[in-house]
Amino acid sequence: MTDPSPVAVNDSFEPMVDLSAARRVAESCAAEWGLELGPPFALSNASFVAPVGEDRVIKVPWGGDDESLHEGDALRRWAGRGAVRLLRQSGTALLEERAVPGDDLSSLPDDAATAIAIDLALMLWMPATKPFRPVGPEVSRWLDQAEGEGSKLIPLARSLFGEVGGGADWLVHGDFHHHNILRAGERFLAIDPKPYLADREYDVPSFLWNPLDNHFDNPAQTERRIDAFVAAGLDEFRIRAWTVIRGAYLRTDPQYVEPLRALVA
Numbered sequence: 001m002t003d004p005s006p007v008a009v010n011d012s013f014e015p016m017v018d019l020s021a022a023r024r025v026a027e028s029c030a031a032e033w034g035l036e037l038g039p040p041f042a043l044s045n046a047s048f049v050a051p052v053g054e055d056r057v058i059k060v061p062w063g064g065d066d067e068s069l070h071e072g073d074a075l076r077r078w079a080g081r082g083a084v085r086l087l088r089q090s091g092t093a094l095l096e097e098r099a100v101p102g103d104d105l106s107s108l109p110d111d112a113a114t115a116i117a118i119d120l121a122l123m124l125w126m127p128a129t130k131p132f133r134p135v136g137p138e139v140s141r142w143l144d145q146a147e148g149e150g151s152k153l154i155p156l157a158r159s160l161f162g163e164v165g166g167g168a169d170w171l172v173h174g175d176f177h178h179h180n181i182l183r184a185g186e187r188f189l190a191i192d193p194k195p196y197l198a199d200r201e202y203d204v205p206s207f208l209w210n211p212l213d214n215h216f217d218n219p220a221q222t223e224r225r226i227d228a229f230v231a232a233g234l235d236e237f238r239i240r241a242w243t244v245i246r247g248a249y250l251r252t253d254p255q256y257v258e259p260l261r262a263l264v265a
Contacts, residue, residue: 001067001138001142001145001249001250016045016046017045017046017062017064017065018062019044019047019048019062021063022047022048022060022061022062022063022092023040023048023060025048025060025091025092025093026048026050026058026059026060026093029058029060029090029093029095030052030058032090033088033095035052035053035056035058035095036052036053037050037051037052037058038050038051038052041057046061046062046065046068047059047060047061047062047065047068047192048060048062051098052095054098054100055097055098055100056087056095056096056097056098057095057096057097057098058093058094058095058096059071059093059094059096060092060093060094061092067138067174067175067194068193068194069133070131070132070133070195071094071192071193071194071195072086072089072094073131073132073195074132074171074173074193074195075094075096075193077126077128077171078123078124080097080189081123082120082121082123082124082189082190083120083124083173083189083190083191083193084096084097084098084099084184084189084190084191085097096191097184097189099182099183099184099188099189099191100184100185101183102182102183102184103182103183104178104179104180104181104182104183104211105117105178105179105181105188105211106178106179106210106211106212106213110221110224110225111224111228113178114207114224114225114228115228116181116188117176117178117181117207118228118229118232120181120188120189120190121173121176121200121203121232122232124171124172124173124176124190124193125170125171125172125200125203126170126171127169127170127171128170128171128197129197132171132195132196132197133196133197134166134168134196134197134198135168135172135174135196135197135198135202136165136166136167136168136198138196139161139165139245139246140161140165142249143157143158143161143245143248143249145249146248146249146252149252150252151248151249151252152252152254152257153244153247153248153252153257153260153261154248156244156248156261156264157244157245157247157248157249160241160242160244160245160264161241161245163241164199164201164237164238164241164242164245165245167198167199167202168197168198169197169199170197170198170199170200171195171196171197172195172196172197172198172199172200172202172203173190173193173194173195173203174193174194174195174196174198174202174203175192175193175194175206176190176203176204176206176207177206177207177210177211178207178210178211179210179211179212180192180193199235199238199242200234201229201234201235201238201239201241201242202242202246204226204229204234204239204242204243205239205242205243205245205246205247205250206246206250207225208222208225208226208243209243209247209251209256215255216251216255216256216259216260217255217259219259219262222259222263226239226240240263240264241264243260243263244260244261244263244264247260248260
């Protein structure tokens with residue numbers, strides 16, 4: 001259910017959760033591995049993430065973040081193809097390649113950013129089974145939670161989920177958007193996966209309503225992006241359906257309701 005956070009510096013930023021235990025794990029692993037842990041990156045909402053030297057980072061998720069359970073498994077599976085490399089793991093602590101210089105897709109013209117994202121996605125999406133988990137049961141739980149919080153799109157989302165839900169053939173990134181695609185030298189790499197087994201189209205919604213200054217009020221831009229993913233081999237209806245389904249629990253502000261409905265009108 002994770003929603004995006006930008007990569008930016010803000011000394012007054014406070015994480016959404018208590019990361020003190022994650023920090024202690026990172027410090028312990030850094031000492032065990034003979035590495036010097038730098039100050040944490042700003043705006044890491046649900047993980048403690050800090051550099052070790054110029055080309056590596058240590059990441060330890062918050063203890064309640066079960067969406068990141070198989071991040072290490074996914075990074076091993078991708079082996080640097082489309083995502084940063086996993087260099088070492090101890091329990092929940094991951095030593096990862098650092099994307100340098102690290103600027104993200106939000107600085108690029110929209111068509112260029114979309115083309116790069118699709119190229120990466122086609123590398124990341126691959127048939128898989130265990131240890132990865134089907135996302136369907138999680139989506140049902142997230143919809144239940146959003147219904148209790150008053151989401152207006154739940155009836156439509158449940159109907160669409162009944163049509164497209166249950167696909168579990170592909171390993172997906174799970175939090176695929178502009179701020180999780182960073183420049184690494186002359187190429188771009190994905191970071192911060194929340195890997196599940198799902199339809200490939202499950203990954204598209206978070207890209208459609210990002211970057212963070214995108215209020216989903218530009219239908220022409222949204223349609224161009226959808227067309228680009230369809231041209232790459234994805235199913236248009238499933239993209240639209242998953243955008244409404246995921247929007248029902250990730251984009252619940254009133255401004256999103258009608259633009260989301262319009263996608264399947």
